[in-house]
Amino acid sequence: MLNNLILGVALYAIWLLWSGHYSLLLLSLGAISCLTVVVLVRRMGVFEPERQHVHLLLPLPLYWPWLLWAIFVANLDIAWRVLHPKLPIAPCVFKVKASQKSELGRVIYANSITLTPGTVSMDVESDTITVHALTEKSASSLQTGEMDRRVTALELERES
């Protein structure tokens, strides 16, 4: 219950900040939408103990620069291939191991794979992710496992 209250208040504060309008109509519309979100989040069971992963979010900004750089490099590579007259691509499907323990960790890993141009996660099972890669180069850069290791490292921060 306390979680719901904190979420509701935080949502409304952010809503007020971004809206910048203080008429009665807009204030009540904001309250209604915040309330709806709280009800939905409650129904989805986000606050159940086994799904609490807030500690994962703290070291996340350390992971972003690396991810953004990987995305930048992959973009240049894919752009070059798309504009190349011969279209030098070799699509393939393969499985990679997801060594993250928590649900959120696997979501971060799968989303990072999809966010990087050249690789899309097609299916996420308990500890393997099926990936579609556009080129052998994008496949092999994922298979080095560096991204997997970095996402897993976010989880380990909690134990230390």
Add this chain to the structure above:
Amino acid sequence: MNVFDLISWVCLLGGVFFCFVGSVGLLRLPDFYSRMHGASMTDTLGAALVFIGLMFQAGLSLVTVKLVMILFFLLLTSPTSTHALAKSAFDAGLKPWVKKQKDVIQ
């Protein structure tokens, strides 16, 4: 024309370039799955550069904070929706196109 304007325009034009290349990829690539890779260029570097360009136009203001948040949510939602598309195609049994006749094309 000050230096911020210059950076802003370089970023905006770079963003336009990557959105354009993403669209070219969408048209040129052979099948459903490979076309997603083209679209993800528009979602990532294309959108990010446009937003960074706009942030330089807005300066240090609430507008920039909002732009940062929009970019953040975009980078969160676009891979999720791409994954939803890819997974439903995969589950429905759509086979990815694989280049077997390598020598014919090259």
